[in-house]
Amino acid sequence: MKSALINFRPVKCTIMVAFLFVTGIFIAQEKGDQVEKLAMKKANNYVYEGNKLYDEDFIKAEMAYRKAISEQPSTVIGNYNLGNSYYEKGNYEEALFRQQLAIKHATSKLEKHRAYHNIGNILMQNKKCQEAVEAYKNALRNDPSDDETRYNLGLAKICAEQQKDQQDQNEDDKKDQDQNEENKDQQQDQQDKKDQEGDNKDDKKDQNEEEKKEGEDQKDESGEPKDEKQDKGKEGDQEPQEQQQPKPQPGQLSPQQVKSLLEAMNNQEQKVQEKINEEKQKGIKVKSEKDW
Template identity: 65%
Template sequence: MKHIILILITLTATFSFSQEKDKEALLAAKKANNYVYEANNLINEKDFVSAEKEYRKAISEQATSVAGIYNLGSSYIKKGNLEEALYRLDQAAKIATSKEEKHKAYHNIGNVLMENKKCQEAVEAYKNALRNDPTDEETRYNLGLAKICAEQQKDNQDDKKDDKDNKDKKDQDKKEGDDKKEQDQKDQGDQDQKEGDDKKDDKGKPKDEKDDKGKGDEKQQPQQPRPGQMSPQQVKSLLEAMNNQEQKVQEKVNAEKQKGIKVKTEKDW
């Protein structure tokens, strides 16, 4: 009996605690809704600063208040703070429990991304919105625009890449051309220098230039015989002696012929 009573007491306490938690959650949700309602009125009056404070109060009262987070993100869109708007809307999409809430969050996320020129990301956001509500024609229309925008951006990126590749190729070709021209000029300079050196003698004079020094002296002075070479006078004396000797030999031959004796006319080697 005591065990049964203890169990009943425990169950009663748990039930009471659960009811208390539910009451607190309901009260927090009610307060959060009131803050959101007040913030929406301030937005209509274009009092964005005060509206932001009320939305933040709603989120502080109930962290899972999708309405508070979503509307705060939407208010940032109106203020032009797209980065903060994207953060809050993404947060709302993640904690949303109904398809309707998710659809609205993703739809607005797509709009923010389009404003930021992030068209391909916007395509994915609109697709997520349509997954939660395939009947929304406005989302479908925005998806079409996002696809066109994404395709144009892709083409522009391809064109820029091609232009960059062409520019890089031209720069490379120009560099190679300049390098070749510079090398050709260097090679030509080296060749000209070599040809110039070949035309010079050991003393550095051009080979086709002759030294005229002493030419006048050569014309004025008789040519001296080189060592081992006879002078003209010596040659003349030798010729006379040879003639005299030949004459004597001829006379001797004639005398021998008269005696009938044959003589040798060939020379021994």
């Protein structure tokens, strides 16, 4: 009997502990719900305060919305209204961030529809028309009956198409500009090449003229090279050790023959002169000139 009681107690104890644990969870959950409800109530009060101050004092309205988000970060209406206030102020980057937070915590299609619609408006202000198209489409998925969203979607599509055409035109213009730059570079290269060839020709021409001028400076008035004439003069100053006799040409007398002939003529003339002198001594008149 004792053994049975001993075995039974742990079971009773275990059941009691489990009961107390579950009871604690319910109590904590109830307290948590109360805290969350209190925070939500405070957040809603701050949102209401911000809405009243929205048109009168933007700075105070912004502070009220921030207090609401501080009390309840997941408040959809707090982020949504704070995003709208930034939109009116022209701070589109912060407005977009707050609308995205509103979508993140939204639990109803109506909340998502409003946030997506406002995101589309923000993107249109930032000239991001294609992204705005997608935002308006998401808004219509959550509320297909909103004609204002459908109208904005049509404007966004037109804007996106114009931007695409402009982008294509810019790309074409850029290609044309790049092609023109490339053609200019090629023309410049060709011109540089021609200029270089012209410079080379001019240099060669100048070199030829300079060589020609140097050649003319080396010639005398008769056109003969000065060096060659000087060499000839030097050769003329030197007496040859052996003077070669010129060879007679066919039909001409050799120098030796001419010399012999002159000696014969001189001897003959001497004989005639001696004969004339003898006859003069004898008194015979002799004609010294021919009768014609």
